[in-house]
Amino acid sequence: MTVNGSAAEKRNKVKFGLYLINNISTSFNPESMKKSTDYASAYDNVAQYLIDWILIRGSTGNPLQTNLCLNYDEEELYALGQVYLPNSESFLYKQGDVFPTTQERYFSLSRTGIPFQIGLDIPLNNKWSVGLNYYQSRSFHLEQIENQDYMTIDTLERIPLSDGKNSLWKMYFLRTYEERTKTFTFQNMGVEASLEYELLTKSKRLSLSPEVGLSLGFLKRKLKEEIELYGYNRCLFPELLWPDTPLDIYRELRESEEIEESSSKFKTRFFAGINVEFYLDRFLEIFCTARVYNKRIIQEYIESSVLNEFLFDLKVAQFLVFVGVSFNISAIF
Secondary structure: OOOOOOOOOOOOEEEEEEEOOOOEEOOOOOHHHOEEEEOOOOOOOHHHHHHHHHHHOOEOOOOOEEEEEEEEEOOEEEEEEEEEEEOOOOEOOOOOOEEEEEEEEEEEEEEEOOOEEEEEEEEOOOOEEEEEEEEEOOEEEEEEEEEEEEEEEEEEEEEEOOOOOEEEEEEEEEEEEEEEEEEEEEEEEEEEEEEEEOOOOOOOOEEEEEEEEEEEEEEEEEEEEEEEEEEEOOOOOHHHHOOOOOHHHHEEEEEEEEEEEEEEEEEEEEEEEEEEEEEOOOOEEEEEEEEEEOOOEEEEEEEOOOOOOEEEEEEEOOEEEEEEEEEEHHHHO
């Protein structure tokens, strides 16, 4: 096999390379973020939990009387709570306040795709050339699954009693089961421009070129969220009236919602590196490039959750190595 010309004879080249070092990573640990809480576990049933936390603990003083009962309203059962308080006392909660009974949160983290770079080398003369590249990292997929069963104060009314000393706080409760799935996708991509200088001008097989350049990158974040809300349309407390029947039977799908959004963070870095190429023939070359950037990028994303916010971080590497092949356009055409 012969090689026409030398490494010093600059040629237009299309280059394709794969990263040997991950150019994007995270320290997020899905296992440590899992959580499951049953707020009503210390009580015999959810009704007792409501009486304690909402009716009794919701008053600023000792209530004179509290009760929670099931009432029919338009052929459906709802929970009605009542608390008698002296006029000088007040009720702490308001309409719309939510009281969870159970909450669960699970995460899974996966990676897809192959990190690569593709570009074009354009010679300026026998020693200098300009490189233009597009790069793309692997995609991180973070799936967040949350389930919660909660009570909401649907209506709240204060009724002064005839004795002028006491008041009756009357409220209705609604019970909802919520399933929420969020899928976050993160990826780093961008373009780079470099200036290369040929060191080995006499070699016909090997090229050694230091380089400096500018990287313009984007950290992309996409969110897809699906929310399903279930209500207990037959009875608010089926476990009290039908203790041997699974709760799922009394759930009716009331609302389903999908949300999609995307955002990106623009990042700029300078780099220096060295490029080594081995010429197989006049058409094909193998190259290896090592680069060091002037800074390491760490981007933190604060994500929402029914169980408090959590932090997801991405790190873009400061040192990278990738290998690939290049094709001589001049020789082909």
